[in-house]
Amino acid sequence: MSLSKPASLRAAILVVSTTAAQDPSTDAAEAALREVFDQDGGGRWTVSEAKIVSDVVTHIQQQIMLWADDADPVNLIVTSGGTGFAVEDHTPEAVIPLLHKQAPGLVYGMLAASLAVTPFAVMSRPVAGVRNKTVIITLPGSPKAAKENLQAVIKTLPHACLQAAGASSRALHSGGVKKLEQEAGMASPQAKTHSSHSRPHHHHHHCPHGHQAPIRHTPTPAASSTSTSTEPKSNDPSLGPTRRHRSSPYPMLSVSDALSLIAQHVPKPTPILHKVDPSLVGYVAAEDVHAAEDVPAFRASIVDGYAVVVPDAASGEEQSEAGAGVDLKGVWPVVGVSHASPTEEFELKEGQVVRITTGAALPRGANAVVMVEDTVLAAQTEDGTEEKEVGILAEGVKAGDNVREVGSDVRKGEIVLRKGERVSSGGGEIGLLASVGIKELMVYAKPVVGVLSTGDEIVEHDKEGDLRLGEVRDINRPSLMAAVRQCGYDVIDLGIVKDKARTLEEKLRVALREVDVVITTGGVSMGELDLLKPTIERSLGGTIHFGRVNMKPGKPTTFATVPVKNNAGERVSKVIFALPGNPASALVTFYLFVLPALHHMSGVSPPGLPKVPVTLAHDFVLDKARPEYHRAVVSIGSDGRLTASSTGSQRSSRVGSMKQANALLCMPSGSEPLQKGTRVEALLMGNIQSNAQ
Incomplete structure (x- = not known):
């Protein structure tokens, strides 16, 4: 084999996923691995084939043998998925019997790289070795983890593949290790003068609980409204403040753009069979429901x-x-x-x-x-x-x-509930279903929500005695749990977690096994203990779809999705909303962003709060820089006109601004007050009050 120029090597990608085998559109691992070969492979690689197989030992082995036992075998096979401890994870058991030689050094390299990201890397079971003339390595199912593992060894793989293919070791090693490292574009460990992490490093401060709004003394850097980077933008918590971003790296999105991303990325509603009983309230029909009998059934x-x-x-x-x-x-x-x-x-x-x-x-x-x-x-x-x-x-x-007459109310076969219609609490839908003999029907499952408070300063709201200096009673958790229940969704109390990266990661991993949507508060601003974004991106392998919104209150609101395996071993997407720590901000952003997400996931349409035009009952001062969602009381007069009055100071830490509020006024930014009598739109959170005399 000539060594005068780099040899072209062929790689094959095998995605091991029962879910992706049934629906290839759900797979993201192949694209992530192709990107590594293209960007980090030094121009040495061609991905000649890619396949998806179910997580079944025989299926995995058959495909590997087709590639490795061929007369012209590929140089490298990388698998993705099935390397964990789940019942359906069988990749190592499938690969090990096929290997003629094992390569523990490659395994060590991948584990070392993963352990630098998360201690949970010890839960992975990678395998590497050679079959005939083909090198085989197994990678995790998470696209992010698979990408990191392949990046850890990609520069050494050409050398391994050439040796496995029969190249002369003497010729390959002529010039020594230094020459090999130089040809591979690698630096020896001794040459490194600092941590090998090369990703950007950012940290965030907690939103202050004080009464004064933050004052910036220099112009805010412009930020693009979109970002195509798949790399983490968050800080690396292991690095110090000198490597921290001084401004948020996340684009500042409009509220409408943020809502569009939520609609795009939350999981689609899942149909389930539900009995016709009072617990059906709030569910949405997943199909048209036809009357099983005439009403009345007799004259x-x-x-x-x-x-x-x-x-x-x-x-x-x-x-x-x-x-x-x-x-x-x-x-x-x-x-x-x-x-x-x-x-x-x-x-x-x-x-x-x-x-x-x-x-x-x-x-x-x-x-x-x-x-x-x-x-x-x-x-x-x-x-x-x-x-x-x-x-x-x-x-x-x-x-x-x-x-x-028979059937004069409802004819047998007539549609009594259409797909997309919601069962109300008034009882009419349940009564109608019961009257025509419907015992159960297909509805969309309602997501289960978990609420978690973060921060070293947070203590239970009912703590006895005086607070110590710096302690803050947990307002957000009980408030948000009440709001979730009021909106008709089951909620789990996830408690309080301290500002420690590993503790937060472990808490979120447990939560994502129990619930469909996690709501956290605090830890999303610019401080070194603001760990939500780094934990989501770097430890959980999640994707932050937005991390800042152009609004008041609630600018640092964060929306992310995290890939996890369910109890059936299927890869699914769970949702995390990291809301600001200030109580009013947390509640406003819940109604503005979390509620529409819950509606999308449970089939409710249109999603979010209903919007009505109202007339201002007095002058309203506007924020000069950002659109504001002003807490207000909307009432109806004897003339049928809706008017809106402010609940007072709109400071984001003042949860009292939500007391008695039944609406959020959509106020534009501006330097001049909006005058009494101006018409604006209001998002209704509750019943309209009557002020008719």
């Missing part, structure tokens, strides 16, 4: 009175259109009673009547009901307990009068 009386037989001559279509009817005046024998209860059917003949109650079934042969108000008692039985004869005073009686 029923709509009044208390007497069932009669209108002669055929009076029941035709022509006389009905003309408004004519039959004169039934006279004395009629009462031959029975029909109550609103199951009863034996009998036949009523012309000239007879049956006393009937509202909702009761008409006897066979009866086709109309005369109201009790149109009758008089003519005779009673000898014991005086029952009617024997009644006098009917009615004229113009037609067939069908006072009768509720």
Whole structure:
């Protein structure tokens, strides 16, 4: 093999994922690994093949042998997925029996790189070695972790593949290790004078709980509205303040752009089967629901009175259109009673009547009901307990009068609940479903929410005694949990976690196994103990879709998704909202961003709070730089007009600004106040009050 120029090497990528095998669009690992070969491979690599197989030992082995046992085998096979401790993780068990030689050095290199990112790397079970002339290495299923592992060894792999393919070791090693390192574009460990981490390093401060708004004394750097970088933007917590960003690296997005990213990246709603009972309230139908039977199922009386037989001559279509009817005046024998209860059917003949109650079934042969108000008692039985004869005073009686026909309310097969309709708390939908014999239906699952407070200064809100200097009662957790429940979602109390990276990471990992959406507060600003963003990006392998929003309050609001495996071993996406630490900011951003996300995930449309136009009841001062979501009370007057009044000081730390607030006013930025009488839009958080006199 000529060494005069770098040899072109062929690589194959095998994604091991039952989920991706069923839906290839869910796989992101292949693209991440191709990027490493293209950007970090020194122009040496061609990815000649890529396949997806289920997490089944035989499937994995068959594909590897096809590539490695071929007459012209690929130089390198990298697998992604199935290297953890989950029940369905089988990749190491599939690969080890195929290896003719093992390569523990490559395994060590990958583990060392991962351990520099997270201590949970010890939970990975990588394997590396050679089969025939092909080098095989197994990588984690997380695209971020797989990428980091391959980057850790990519520069050494050409040398390993050339040796495995049969190149002369003497020729390869001529010139010594220094020459090999130089050709591979590597520096020896002794040449490094500082940590080998090359990613940008950023830290964040907690939002102050004081009363004064932060004052910046230099112009704010301009930030683009979009970012295409897949690398972490957050700080590396292991580095000191000299490597910390002085300004946030996250683009400043508009509220509408942030909401668009939420709609794009939250998991799609999942259909489940649910019983028809009171717990169905708040769920959204995942399919059209058809009536299983007619309502009513029998001809029923709509009044208390007497069932009669209108002669055929009076029941035709022509006389009905003309408004004519039959004169039934006279004395009629009462031959029975029909109550609103199951009863034996009998036949009523012309000239007879049956006393009937509202909702009761008409006897066979009866086709109309005369109201009790149109009758008089003519005779009673000898014991005086029952009617024997009644006098009917009615004229113009037609067939069908006072009768509720079969299926007149709902016909069997008729759609009673359409896909996308929500079951309200008023009871109407549940009553309708019950009336037509629907016992269960497909609805969209409602996400379970967990609420976590962060910060060394945070203590339980009900702590006994005086607070120590620097302690702050936990306002956010109980407030947000109440808001989540009010919006109709189950919530789990995740407690308080201190400002320690490893503790925070472990807490979030546990939370992501229990809930679908994690809400945190605090730790998202610019301080060295603001660890949420670094933990999400660097430790959990998550993606931060936005980290700043152009609004007041709530600028550092953060939205992220994290890939995790569910109990079935399937890779799914979980959501994290890292909200500001100031209480008013946390509640405002919950309603503005978290609630629409919950609606998207549970099929509610349109998502978010309802929006109505209102008139300002007084002048409102505007923020000069940012649009503001002003806490207000919206009321309706006797003229039907909606007016809005401020709840007072809008300081983001003042949770009292949310007391009695039923709306967020969408206020523009500006240097001049908005005058009384100006029309603005309001997002309604609660019931509109009445100020009518």
